[in-house]
Amino acid sequence: MTQQPAVDTLLLNELIACETSVWEALVKGDAAADLAALHPDFLGVYPSGFAGRADHAAQLAGGPSVSTYRIQQPRILRIAPDCVLLAYKAQYTRVGTDEPAAMYVSSIWQRGTAGWLNIFSQDCEALPDGAENPLP
Template identity: 45%
Template sequence: MSNDPLLDELRAHEEQVWDALVRGDADLDASLLCQSFLGVYGDGFADKSAHVGQLAEGATVQSYALTDLRARALGSDHAMLSYRARFMRHRRNQAEDMYVTSIWQRTEGGWINIFSQDTAAGEATD
């Protein structure tokens, strides 16, 4: 836990998205995304059905760790979470790193993810 309640709240929700990918839980994934969700990825755009659809055959991620988290309020009912993710895709033996920014909206039912953009992390340089 940090000293930032917003960061802690958003991290908990973001981890639920990752947990859905680890468990292959399409229902959990769907419950965390708004109907008009937009994902921006290296292979193009994705809507909610594409994000949830990746779990049609089960888990897509073996494990993950989120580091260097930063939260920023974007008004009273929206917030942005940015972080570095290190993860292992299901059935692959090499860790991958990427930077992620997610925008969350506070609703009566809790936070929902409305936008996410992933950027592959480049090789470290000296």
């Protein structure tokens, strides 16, 4: 894997806190907190398809969807003055199962007058440890 270049640690920590607020909303089943973190034009790209802001919050209609999570290997990429991509590996457990899962997440956070809002997120399932990487 490639090494990440020098990082603005303060910005990285700020964005991890923002991303954590989304995960905490999933753990608490708090749709209002989830909506508060998402930009009105939010687009999610998931193995199940596309999702808007309302779709993302709707997953919490029945309560929490995640019981545990960990953000690992976070890195950022500035894509515009007030737009930053946060990418990381998430280890998590869904409510109703003890089976741990992992995925890679790319979230674009846009800073506006209301602070940072998540405008885009894409998840892809992580290969199991020891699985052969299909990339050269």
